[in-house]
Amino acid sequence: MNPEQSTTALLFIHALSPLHAGTGQGIGAIDLPIAREKATGIPYLPGSSLKGILRDRAQGKGWDKDTLFAVFGPETEAASEHAGAVQVGDAKLLLLPVRSLYGVFALVTSPYLLERFRREAEMAGLTPPPLPPSLGQGQILVAPNSRLPEGGKVYLEDLDLEARSTPGVGEWEDWLTRTQAPVAGRLAVVHDDVMAFLLETATEVVARIRLDDATKTVAQGALWYEESLPAESVLYSMVRAEPSRRKEKALPAEAGLALFKGLLQGALQLGGKATVGRGLCRVSVGG
Structure with missing residues (x-):
């Protein structure tokens, strides 16, 4: 496949309710943890979750079989015939909402999260602002008009950090x-080590129970703890499209990507626990 025939786009995923992209049974105190990158521990949403939801939406909109298979690939039993034209990457975390003493909450990121986001944004033809200046572990960078500082400090959960106002953060806002x-x-931009701490302590963990139908009390053994990314989290995903490989449906890369983007209208439910309102997201195209 000629790389010049492909096209890319960046998707932003804004969680409107807590987002549970689970990994199955946990081995620690949390029974149902969220998916995390092995090397970094940063939460992510598998690209298969987004692609599967959009494939179902395409079927619901009445796409013909050849168009559906050209864009998303054939059914599992015929997967060896050809790949889909659109490739959906894992959604990586960019902004984590953290409770703040002032301003209600902050949308927190770090130099590393911004650096790797900037790398992928440029691959999609976008031009984000320059990376903000370096900072120490006890510092936090905010925009000049930020509502978070009070008395030169920003208070996140049980952390108090020295506020540094910089126009660069305003450009990112x-x-x-x-x-x-x-x-x-x-x-707000915090040190990478502080971000690692928040990624472990500022996610949403709730206790879930199942009631016995007869007694309306907790059923034996039916208490578990479940982790989610909080509402207002922001993630991003790289999407790449190539010309269709399906003989029955010639489709240029740009046309396949346009069809894919057309499915993003309205809210999407991503991840698990849909019946209790988890995973309601707004997905938009960057740029």
Whole structure:
């Protein structure tokens, strides 16, 4: 496949309710943890979750079989025939909402998260602002108009960090308005080590129970703990399209990607626990 025939786009995923992209049974205190990258421990949403939901939506919209198979690939039993034209990458975390003493909550990121986001955004033809200046573990970078600082400090959960105002964070706030998340006055950049701590302690963990139908009390052994990314989290996913490999449906890369983008209208339910309102997301195209 000629690389010049392919086209890419960046998708932003804004969680409107807690997002549970699970990994099955946990081995620690949390019975149902979220998926995390092995090397970094950063939460992510598998690309298969997004692709599967959009494939179902395409079927619901009445796509003909050849178009559906050209864009998403054939059914599992015929998967060896050809690949789909659209490749959906895992959705990586960009902004984590963290409770703040002032401004209600902050949308927190770190130099590493911004660096790898910038790398993929440039691959998709976007031009994000420059990376903000370096900072120490006890510092936090905010925009000049931030609603988070009070008395030179920003208080996140049980952390108090020295606030440093920089126009660079304001540029990122302006640029990230395209995610449709409430970033204005709330964006904060912390040290990578502090971010690692927040990724372990600032996710949402809730106790779930199942009631016995007869007694309306907790059924024996039916208590478990479940982890989710909080509502207002922002993730991003790289999408790449190539010309169709299906003989019955010639489709240029741009046309396949356009069909894929057309499925993003309205809210999507991603991850698990849909019946209890988890995973309601707004997906938009960057740029």
